[in-house]
Amino acid sequence: MEPEARLEALLSLPALSGPVVSRDGRHVAWSWSRLAPTADVYAAPVDGSGEPVRLTETDENAYPVSWTPDGSGLIVEQDTGGDERSVLYLVRLERPGELVPLTDERPRFFIQGGELHPNGRWLVYAANLDPESGKEEEVYRVFRQDVKTGERLVLATPRRSGYLEPRLSPRGDRVLYHRSDLDPAGRQVWLAGVEGNGDREVLNFGPEAKVEASWLPDGRRVVFTAEAEGRRRLGTFDAEEGRVRWLIDDPRRNVEYAFAPPGGPLVAAEMREGRLSAVLVDPESGKESQPPRTTGSFVPIVRVREGEWAGLLYSSTQPADLVLASPSGTRSLTGLWERTRLRPEDLVPAEDFRWRSVDGLEVQGWLYRARGEAVGTVVLVHGGPTSVSEDRFNAQVQFFTANGFNVLCPNYRGSTGFGLEFQEKIKEDGWGGREQEDIRRGIEALIEAGIAEPYRVGITGTSYGGYSAWCAITRYPPEIVAAAAPVCGMTDLVVDYYSTRPDLRPYSEEMMGGSPEEIPERYRERSPINHVKNIRGRLLIVQGERDPNVTPENVRAVVKELERHGIPYELLTFADEGHGISRPKNLRVLYPRLARFFRETFAQGPGLG
Structure with a gap:
């Protein structure tokens, strides 16, 4: 298949995300991107008795949030060009394409979650909105909004900002949500009455311990995972009796998350050496099955x-x-394979690749080998950093391999999937510490193995992956990293801290060990903007102009510094993208540009820099 034809095939392959099951267990909804100019929401019966139904068709990306209690419709969210200022809509299965707005159509604030009460009139969500002034504020509150009158009632007000995503109980009497009032590294579980009464903390395993919880179908218990003492534990909590029951409490096991499907046992998703393996757990007996x-x-x-x-x-x-x-x-x-010319044998499989970092820590990554003779190697770094690269289809990876590049996707310290201890190691140094050395040593291991060559390695990634690309090009010589293409990557950690969404600032504090006021020297030293004079390789900066997470302020600041030092760079921006580049028309520009950028750099060889 010719390169252009392969690109079209890859970008027409539907990318599925966010599956949500109706409360009655009869339907599943999801978002599919790349079938149209934007992502749309689809739904289908879970028993395979019907074809997928397209529920949205608009000029903006749409994603499912939650089902209505009776299973007849969906709450979906849409923003504008990736600005993440979502509007919530109601769409009924029997009326595809008819989106009924439930929240402000031109929001000046950010919304998290969104569930409709069984009475069909109340909508529960979180927003960083001051109810009196109507202005955006730092702290997110839990709201109950009357969808007919628009009247809002505040159900809970945390002391500090954080990601809440409130979840209404199946009975409709209580709202479960999370707070990080005690420490940026911790999360506690709270319950608030839907009438505006009884807000109380119910699960707290220490100021720095994270707890993640969701309702069981009975409406009185929740299933939760608790991070503490170097491991994750899985349990249930009876909100009426105040009783915790532990189901999995084994330091050798790595339960990443858990949830309660309608009418079935709990699902506990375990990650073992970067691969997912789910187990079914009876909430009554604790008995496990596969x-x-x-x-x-x-x-x-x-x-x-x-x-x-x-x-x-x-x-x-x-x-x-x-x-x-x-x-x-x-x-x-869904009939996925009927929608594409590609077949599994057309795709390059992932290979497990491992190396030792500077301190002896074992690091794992996924290696994808070029089709035919390799022209070079691209390191694709995942974001987060609290995330993981899996053995999982990635159109960008497959495009690179089809164009003659080996690809390494490293799981540096801080990644999920390798246990809590490995995940927490990134905090020992803070962002820009030894996790960047993990990536460098991965490149050197590829060179030692004869898979990569000096002067023929490039690096890219989005968000924290973009930050890692910035770190690499400002720290390492061109024989290690010859070119970098950071996508929506932080350049100045102080600028990023103050310009990002307010609920993300506690994450920066957790990872760095404090705020810019508390530890200014660490923020300064770990900001790539302060080291651009060291750049000897080629640089291509990619940014979504509506990004509220890693804002364009990062680019504006670093461009001034690059020009002050006379460092050449290329800049590629997208006016209709936010945190990451996702629209097919833009990927048709981005992917070939990246391939050309790396190929031209590698052709220069040792003459670079």
């Missing part, structure tokens, strides 16, 4: 029949899809 076996990672989301589950299936050669899995095999609920 979901149907599949080829690839499988997250069961709802039990359809005895021994048969609908769930999310993926691998590097299996794009994320919703399937029915049983002992006899899997069947797509």
Whole structure:
């Protein structure tokens, strides 16, 4: 297949995200991007009895948030050009395309979550909105809004900003949400009465311990994971009796998250050496069982029949899809492979690749080998940093390999998927510490193995991956990193701290060990903007102009510094993108530009710099 044809095939392959099951367990909704100019919401029966129905078709990306209690409709969110100032809409299964606005159509604030009360009139969400002045503020509150009158009632007001995403109980009497009032590194679980009464803390395992919780279908218990004492534990909490019951409390196990599907056992998603393996847990007895076996990672989301589950299936050669899995095999609920000319054998599989970092820590990554003779290597760094690169289809990776590049996706310290101890190691140094050395040593290991060559390695990534690309090009010589293409990456950690969304500032404080006022020297030293004079390789800066996370202020600041030092650079911006580049028309520009940028750099060889 010719390069242009392969690019079109990759960018027409539907990218599935955010599957949500209706409360009655009959339908699943998800967002598909790349079938149209923007992402749209689809829904289908979980038993495979019907074809997917397209529920939205607009000029902006749409994502499912939650089902209505009766399962007849969905709350969906849309922003404008990726600015993340979402509007919540209601769309009914029987009326596809009819979006009824539930919140302000031109919001001056950010919304988190959104669930409709069983009475059909109240909408519960969080927003950084001052209810008296109507202005945006630092702290997010939990609101109950009357969708007919627009009247808002404040249900809870945390002391400091943080990500809340309130969840209404199935009974509709209480709202579960999270606070980080005690320490930026911790999260506690609170319950607030839907009538505006009884706001109280219910789960707290220490100021720096994180707890993540969601409701069980009975409406009185929650399932939660608690990070403390170097491990994650899985348990349930009875909100009426105030009783905790531990289901998994084993330091050898790594439960990343858990949830309660309608009408079935709990699903605990474990990560083992970067691969996902789900287990089913009975909330009453604690007895564990296995979901149907599949080829690839499988997250069961709802039990359809005895021994048969609908769930999310993926691998590097299996794009994320919703399937029915049983002992006899899997069947797509979406008809994914019918929508593309590509086949699994057209995709490059991931190889497990490992090395030792500067302090002896073992680091893992996924290696994808170029088709044909390699012209060079691209390191694609995941964002977060609290995230993970998996054995999972990635159109950008597949495009690079088709164009003659080896690709390494490293899971540096701070990544999830390798246990809490490994994840927390990034805090020992703070951002820009030894996790960047993990990436450098991965490049050197590729060179030592004869997979990569000096002067023929480039680096890119989005968000924290973009920050890592900035760190690499400002720290390492061109024989290690010859070119960098940071996408929406932080350049000045102080500028980023004050210009980002308010709920993200506690994350910076957690990772860095304090605010810029408390530890100014660390923020200064770890900001790539203060080291641009060291750049000897080539630089391509990519930015979404509506990004509220890593804002364009990062680019404006670093461009001034680059020009002050006479450092050449290229700049590629997208007016209709936010935190990351996602629209197919823009990816058709970005991917070939990156390939050309790296190929031209590698052709210079030792003459670079």
